[in-house]
Amino acid sequence: MDKQRFCESCRRFINVEYLYCPWCGVEKDHSLDLQESIEQSSKEMEIILKEDNLQRMEEILNQIDRDMLELMLSREKKKF
Numbered sequence: 001m002d003k004q005r006f007c008e009s010c011r012r013f014i015n016v017e018y019l020y021c022p023w024c025g026v027e028k029d030h031s032l033d034l035q036e037s038i039e040q041s042s043k044e045m046e047i048i049l050k051e052d053n054l055q056r057m058e059e060i061l062n063q064i065d066r067d068m069l070e071l072m073l074s075r076e077k078k079k080f
């Protein structure tokens with residue numbers, strides 16, 4: 001199975017073999033893998049909770065949902 005990683009800049013999934021993010025053009029070295037990205041989001045969320053910034057938190061949760069959905073869909077596709 002192809003490994004996927006997150007683009008640090010736009011947070012979309014990219015195949016690890018890509019040197020650049022096809023979505024926003026950011027270089028590979030600046031990107032994080034899935035786990036790191038989720039960890040970073042949780043840290044970000046802690047800070048946001050302290051700041052009581054609910055709107056920003058909602059944005060991050062929605063982004064995580066979308067990323068998870070993309071991951072599941074890309075796995076589904078590979079079964080066929």
Ligand SMILES: [Zn+2]
Nearest residue numbers: 007010021024
């Ligand atoms: Zn990107």
